[in-house]
Amino acid sequence: MQSRAFPGQSRSGQPFDSRRRQVLLAGALGVPALSLMGRSAFAANGKNSVSLAMIGEPQTLDPMFTTADLVGTLMQHVYEPLYTFDSHWRIVPMLAAAMPTVLDGGKQVDIPLRKGLVFHDGKPVQIGDVVASLKRWMEVSPRGKSVAAEVVSVEAASDSVLTFKLKSPYAPLLAQLALPTSMAAVMPASTIAAQLTEFIGTGPYRLKERRPDQYTILEKFDQYAARTEAPDGYGGRRIAYIQELRFIPVPDSNTRVEGVLSGQFDFADLLPTEAAGRLEQGGKQVVPLIGKNFGFPYLVFNTKGTLDSAALRQTAQAAIGAEELMAAAFGDPKFFSIGANFFPQGTPYYSLAGQERYNVNDPKKAAELAKKAGYAGKPIRILASRQYEFHYNMALVLSEQFKRAGLEVDLQVVDWATLLQRRNDPSLWDIYITHSGIFPEPMLSPPQLGDNAPGWWETPEKKAVLDAFNREMDLSKRGPLWGTVQELVYEQVPFIELGKFNSLSARSAKLQGYNPSAWPAFWNVKLA
Structure with a gap:
């Protein structure tokens, strides 16, 4: 995850009619009963709180450790980066006092720090905390490691300014610093370790309690130092109107649908598109949310596995019909589109x-390529999760497309946390299915465009085209260079982007001020 996307995603049964039935259904599905009961499962404490149904349990609370959207969604409330994105995906300051000063032809970037920032333990934020945090980010974060390859040093220039010194101009730097997933989060230097045991940030919420597979509770941080600008996307003033945010893992998509319809959940994330009609008929209590141009599903190829050669990956590419996969995933064409372009027209x-390599869906051609590439019948291991129902539906059709071309398949369906673990071991998989958002900076996603991401795409050709792309600071010149990168992706097949999709989620009508967003954010939101 992978990662998420632009604002705005099976089957459905009958509404629950009692808590007893909820508990019984929970047992049948293998879902913790507490996950189904939402707010009613907690003792009344007189506090203003909301129950938020998410697709599963976050694999970690470390904001740097993974590109998984679920972790970024939760922990963006606790931690903050130096920069963030406004509603038009422009980069704006968050913990930084202003936009940076760029010197030495782009090889030095000076970032001023805001005054008056306070950590959740009550201690003031010092420039040393910021430097230590960024150094850890460049050591442990998949995104940070990509940035580290471009950095000579990051040091405190003064008590309120930090300086990046770069080997060459690096156009994606600020966008990398702004992303909530695999976040360049600022934390106290005293908490920094290879594995975090304290989760202390500067955000409008702080961690109160976590019970794995049951809930993660964040509570309002009363000393939060908000920005003064008007709220705009992720930028501007953040106010915690709600006392407690209760993130509840609900892996079964049907349960999320039924829970939001019955009022057990105030918000339900990433719902199956076929539930749209039921949500629209759910009465005044439920508001369905369709996110336009939410993101793109894609297949990641393991360049160290069964498909270790570009010729074998091209074989798989020729067998794949993107249109069939998107239809299986989203059904109604109003929820998806296909096209070889990675970015929308007009950008x-x-x-x-x-484009000649996209949506080929030619079993005969794939079989011929397989023979030329020396394919010996070894099963192609496909990793997918049912927690994202559209991933699973794609996996079923993908398996059939491969079989039509004479390719053996080993489909492995696991929970999302297991997939995130297995994808780090090249001996365990050949393709995994995920999705991402459509971001304004190409280097933000997929992570395979950077270094060290699962799939391990590292070739001299990749280095050459991306070096040229990332060192060009003039957008009018940089834009056309993307075509060279895209051409190489289609040629070497480290991943395949399948199309664009809209998302479906839902909120209670009582949850006011919520704006559908790439990573659902619940500051500036109130309960009626």
Whole structure:
């Protein structure tokens, strides 16, 4: 995850009619009963709180450790980066006092720190905390490691300014610093360790309690130092109107649908598109949320596994029909579109380079390529999770497409946390299915464009085209360079982008001020 996307995703049964039935259903599904009962499972404490149904349990609370959207969604309330994105995906300051000063032809970036920042333990934020945090980020974060390859040093220039010194100009730097997933989060230097045991940030909420597979509770931080600008996307003023946020793992998508319809959940994330009709008929208590151009599903290829050669990956590519996969995933065409372009028309990075390799869906051609590539019948291990129902539906059709081309398949369906663990071991998989958001900076996603991401795409050609792309600071020149990158992706097949999709989620009508967003955020939100 992977990672998430632009604002705005099976089957459904009957509403629950009692707590007893909820508990029985929970047992049948293997879901903790507490997950189904939402707010009613907690003792009344007189506090203003909400129950938020998420797709599963976060694998970690470390904001740097993973690109998984679920971790970023939760922990963006606890930790904050130096920069963030406004509603138009422009980069704006968060913990930084202002936009940076760029010197030495782009090889020095000076970032001023806001005054008056306070950690959740009551201690003031010092420039040394910021430097230590960024150094840890560059050591442990998949995104940070990509940045580290471009950095000579990051040091305190004064008590209120930190300086990046770069080997060469690096256009994606601020966007990398702004992303909530695998976040360049600022934390106290005293808490920094290879594995965090204290989760202390500067955000409007602080961690109160976590019970794995049951809930994670965040509570309002009364000393939070908010920005003064008007709220805009993730930028501007953040106010914690709600006392407690209760994130509840609900892996079964049907349960999330029924829970929000019955009022057990105030918000339900990433719902199956076929539930749209039921949500629309759910009465005044439920508000369905459709996110336009939410993101793109994609297949990640393991370059160290069964498909270790570009020729074998091209074989798989020829067997794949993106249109069939998108239809299986989202059903109604109003929820998806197909096209070889990674970025929408009208953006600086729109390109059709490599389109002849997209949506081929030719079993005969794939079989011929397999023979030329020396394919020996070894099963292609496909990792997928049912927690994202559309991933699973794609996996079923993908398996059939491969079989039509004479390719053996080993489909492994696991929970999302297990998939995130297995994808780090190249001996365990060949393809995994995930999705991402459509971001304004190409280097933000997929992570395979960077270094050290699962899939391990590292070739001289990749280094050459991305070096040229990332060192060009002039957007009018950088935009056309994306076509060269896209062409190489289609040629070497480290991943395959399948199309674009809209998302479906839902909220209670009582949850006011919530704006559908890439990573659901609940500051500036009130309960009626």
